Amino acid sequence: EAVTMLAGQAGVDVEIVSPEEEEPEEEEEEIDPSRLRTRPPVVTVMGHVDHGKTLLLDAIRQTDIISGEAGGITQHIGAYQVHQNGNVVTFIDTPGHETFTAMRARGAQVTDIVVLVVAADDGVMPQTVEAIDHARAAGVPIVVAVNKVDKPEADPIRVRQQLADQGIQTSEWGGDFEFVDVSAKSGQNLDKLLETILLVAELQELKADPESPARGVAVEAHLDKGRGPVATVLVQRGTLRVGDSLVCGAAHGRVRAMLDEHGQAVEEAPPGRPVQVLGWSSVPAAGDDFRVVEDEKEARRIAQDREARVRAAEQVAAAPAVRLEDVLAQVREGQVAELKIILKADTQGSLEALADALEKLSTEEVRVRMLRRSVGAITASDVDLAQADEAIIIGFNVRPDAIAREVAEREGVDLRLYTVIYRAVDEVRQALSGLLKPEEQEARLGEAQVRATFRVPRLGVVAGCYVTSGTITRGNRIRLVRDGTVVYDGRVASIRRFKDDVREVQEGFECGIGLENYQDIKEGDVLEAYEVREVARSL
Ligand code: GDP
Secondary structure, eight states, rough: HHHHHHHHHHHHOOOOOOOOTTTTOOOOOOOOOOOEEEOOOEEEESSSSSSHHHHHHHHHHHHHHHHHHOOSOOOSEEEEEEEEEEEEEEESOOOHHHHHHHHHHHTOOOOOOEEEEEEEOOOHHHHHHHHHHHHHHHOOOOHEEEETTTTTOOOOHHHHHHHHHHHHHHHGGGGBBBBEETTTTTTTTHHHHHHHHHHHHHHHEEEOOSOOOHHHHHHHEEETTTTTEEEEEEESSSSETTTEEEETTTTTEEEEEETTOOOOSSSSTTTTTTEEEEESSOOOOOEEEEEEEOOOHHHHHHHHHHHHHHHHHHHHHOOOOOOOOHHHHHHHHOEEEEEEEEESSSSSHHHHHHHHHTTOOOOOSSEEHHHHHHSSBHHHHHHHHHHHTTTTEESSSSBOOOOHHHHHHHHHHOOEEEESSHHHHHHHHHHHHHHHOOEEEEEEEEEEEEEEEEETTTTEEEEEEEEEOOOOEEEEEEEEEETTTTEEEEEEEEEEEEEEEEEEEEOOOOEEEEETTTTTOOTOOOEEEEEEEEEOOOO
16 A cells, blocks of 8 residues: 555556566467367266265266276365366365355366256255356356155255256256256266266367467365375466476476376376376475466476465564554554464365465454464474464374374364364354354343332432333342333332332332432333343354
8 A cells, every 4th residue: 555655656556466477488379179189078066065066076086987997086176077078177165155155266277067966855055056156256167966766755846946946957948057957876877967067068179279388277276295296287378298397386396207087197188187196395285376387496486486476475474563543453452362273274175275264254343363374284393383472283184293292182172073064163162152252132021101209218219100011129230211212221229019129020010129329210201120131252
């Protein structure tokens, strides 16, 4: 803001770009239509938890006879390809919207088609609707897989009706969406699902130039004990070859080897092909674009430039905000409650996905702040940081090492381990609810009408009342309402029945009521007794 203002005074234009965008040396090469070739569609499987996404992905890869013959052991590298009648489909091998959204958040549009899995025995659920929203937001066509039709209680028609309510009308009823009834368990109709995907892909006319320098996206990355940083990249155009130099975010490298989903060495990866790449300087981030450059020196230079810019941006972001309006806002609203988190995960993909989901839980009153997020085991340094800054540690598919565990136990650091993203998100949501200030809710206790007023020695003016509803108790908070206007808000000082002081009076009885520090009661006034309760809130 300050720079823009100063520049404005100096008559200079300021253009603000993110570190990722600023890439002066990169020129966009022309696309030559004559060199475009059809490429495989890239499919992401989404849907509600337990509706069978994982099993479906596994079942589909097992249908692939060609890869079965290729031998090798099935590896989960983050994506795989299956063959169907001479055509190829690429599946992103991590179900769930978090990954999809995290990738999109980084500007990576990887998916051509979303397969929406809906269990026929459960129907449309909240995450089904969420998945539809994500696919729509991304403008990606949906193919519906109505799963678990092998179950006796399966009701595929109901699923069609429920989805029609969401604007996803099956083509069988004249709508625009293809539905396939499948069973990931028995394998029923998986070939039909693949055919349907290919049909939808055909309409999209997915094409890429296999001859241009390779570009694409990292879909998964982690640090391998023996092999160093590995990343599965999806080639989107061009052909990636062993020996190519590439940059991916702030990581660079030279392709030492490429492996497919069967652990087999690959020399060349054309568009649509996912391959695991070895030979990185560091672990790239899932969702980062990669591209092949001239040579290793060039790759290193670009990566280092980016690294420096990202560092600088992080330092700016990490600096505490000392803007006056922030301070004022905090004073006005009472200090903002904050849940500090140290997040550790097994892969960049899950790290991004979880961080994204957790940060979304922030509201105006309670904020999630990520003190540290990185790939790898939970170490003593994480525990130290957590203790120093009163943070909790969340581990996703990682464990604390022995020292970290011991220190955490000794210091009472909150260390939570998860293997399912939504569980982690759920628990943090609950923890945040605990930080919310309880809400004040008013409860009406009783009401009385003033029918006469008396002056009583030592007590002052007392209202002769009739209790029209509820109960009025000594000490209650009370409002005096006259012609619809509150003229007094205070407490009940005394209650009398037939000259006796009593603690309370119930509906249908007459009594005398004295108010604390208030004498100006008139006939016709209404007294409302109420109390303010603190109610725990949830996000
Ligand atoms: P995800 O959470 O969507 O990935 O769901 P999973 O793939 O883990 O499946 C959840 C449960 O449903 C597992 O116990 C699966 O064995 C079961 N399941 C998945 N697909 C089918 C199916 O087609 N038929 C039956 N009977 N069970 C299924």
